[in-house]
Amino acid sequence: MELSAGARDRAAGVLLGQAIGDALGVPYEFAAPVKAGEARMIGGGLGPYAPGEWSDDTQMALCIAQVAAAGADLTTDDALDAVAEAFIGWKGHGASDIGRQTATVLARASARDAGTRLSHRMTAVSMELAQDGRAGNGGLMRTAIVGLSALDSAEQTALAAARVSALTHAEARCVDSCVLWSLAVRNAVLTAALDLRGGLAYLPAERRGRWEEWIAEAETKDPSTFTPNGYTVTALQAAWSAIVATQTVAGPDHVSAALHLAISIGDDTDTVAAIAGGLLGARWGAERLPREWVDQVHGWPGLNAADLTRLGLAVAGTPLA
Ligand SMILES: [Mg+2]
Incomplete structure (x- = not known):
């Protein structure tokens, strides 16, 4: 679809935005919490990573991005096979760390x-694991x-988010969190507004009420409440x-x-900041992301950063000329 200059930048x-949050959160993953404002892109973490290097969250997002x-069309079996192949290839040749369920x-x-x-x-295995009630943040961390x-269809976006999540995280809360966040990203790109509730209509009716409560909690309780955040619901709440x-x-x-602030919450810092960063990037656009981090x-x-902006535009269907 045709995008305005502002929407293209978003x-x-x-x-x-996701990569910046990821790389900024990497040094503090499962480590002693830092105060808001103290995080630096110093690397380390579970990799260990070089300063400014992103982790599995963004690596997996790039597997999806390259297919899209x-x-x-991420709602089709052929595209999901390609994403699944990309995940397997990444695990063998690129993964510097990897979540347990994945x-x-x-x-x-x-x-x-x-x-x-x-x-x-993959979806079948993921559905079997969902029977244990596991609902980790591994789908949400790569869904932005x-x-x-x-961009031309909220329904298609919701379906794609659900299917891509279910490749590794099929539990209902995992899928729902991905639907809500992907729709919020889509909306932010199109309207420059931050709205997480717009996606509620795309969840099964019987689960909307619970999500309304979780979103309201995120908006009223102190962010420090949302730890541990390896769980997809608290990860979404921490980021929001x-x-x-x-x-x-x-x-x-x-x-x-x-x-x-997201990183100061502690625990799965790179993932919470990656989730938040994807939506913040969609809201504010590549041009207005902090230069020091972009570099x-x-x-x-x-x-690098230029590659990520190119890939984002290609996924949006408006590649650079
Ligand atoms: Mg990570």
Whole structure:
């Protein structure tokens, strides 16, 4: 679809915003918490990572981005197979760290009957694991880019978010969190507004009420409440509470204020900041992301900030000429 110059810049900001949050949060993942404002892109973390290097959250988002950038429709089996293949390839050749559930799903799906589609095998394993009630943040951490994959349709966006999540995280709360966040990203790109409730209409009716409560909690309780945040619901709440609590910061300084606050919550810092960063990038755009951080971010597979903005635009269907 045709995008305004502003919407194009916001589309370009999605992967870049996510990567900035990720790389800024990496040094503090599961480590001693830092105060808001103290986080620096010093690397380390679980990788260990170089300063400015993003982690598995953005690596997996890039697997999705590369499939969608080639024009594939993320609601189709063929595209989901390509994403699944990309995840497997990443695990073998790029993953500097990997979440427990994702590792389990990729390993078990690879070992199963190769006569069925890889995406179906992965989703089947993921649904089996969902029976245990696990609802980790591994789908949510990579979902922002899905918000660019069908800008002309909220329904298609919601379906793509659900299917991409279910490749590794099929539990209902995982899927719902991805639907809500991807729709919020899509809306921010199109309207420059931050609205998480707009996606509620795309959840099954019986689950909307619970999500309304969780969103309201995120908007009223102190952000520090939302830890531990390996759980997809508290991860979403942590990211949203950090964004909402800093909305009084005028202009693009909102980005750094929100990311610093998100990281100060502690626990899964890179993931919470990656989630928040994807939406903040969609709201404020690539041009207004903090330059100091933009200049430093890089990571697998050998990409930098300019590559991320190019990929974001390609996923949005408006590649650079
Ligand atoms: Mg990570």
